[in-house]
Amino acid sequence: MMIKYRRFRDLKITFFTAHRSKGLEAENVIIINAKNSLVGFPNKIADDPILGWVLTERDNFDFAEERRLFYVAITRTKNRCIILAPETGMSVFVKELIDKHQVPYSMVTDEESMADHPNCPRCRTGYLVTRQGNGGQSFLGCSNYPGCEYRVRYIQILKDKKDL
Structure with missing residues (x-):
């Protein structure tokens, strides 16, 4: 499925299942x-019991086929892979990446996003982020x-917003 956004006609977002990928x-x-x-x-x-008839050997680790599929999904990128997971009840695969392989991560909540990044006054759909010239x-x-090319030099806005 291809998503097109009128404001960003050059942006191409395509949805695939992990199997389809x-x-x-992809770039990202x-x-x-x-x-x-x-x-x-x-x-x-649960797998269909008939699947056992065609498999020659069972894997001896949990979710073997799903693990391979997860690997396929995270290795499709040229640049970066972002995994969206809830803080409570996150995938065991994501927990393994964080705990066993020290993959860096950041937790973001709606409240933090709104508090840390005020809405863009021009387009009203984006939010203000710090950038380097x-x-x-x-x-x-x-x-x-x-x-949206809105920009302002006064970065104190973010600090002032946090102090409210």
Whole structure:
């Protein structure tokens, strides 16, 4: 499924299942639904018993096929992979990446996002984030850039917003 956004006509967002992404590559990958649930990642729906008839050998670790599929999903990117997971009930695969492999992560909540990043006054759909100019100077710019080119030099706005 291809998503087109009128404001950013050059932006191409395509949704694929992990199965469908096999053999493909993308600039960036976002994996959604990385939660520990029946239809999360790994999927907890039991395999069809008939599958046992065609498999020559069972894997001796949990969620072997789902683990391979997760690997496929996270390795489809040329640049970066972002995994969206809830803080409570996150996928066992995500927990392994964090705990066993020290993959860096950040937790963001709606409240933190709203408090730390005020809405862009021009487009009203983006939010103000700190950016670096060519000369190294900091400024605030809209997260919807290049669709919205709003910018302001006064970065104290973010600190003032946090102190309220």
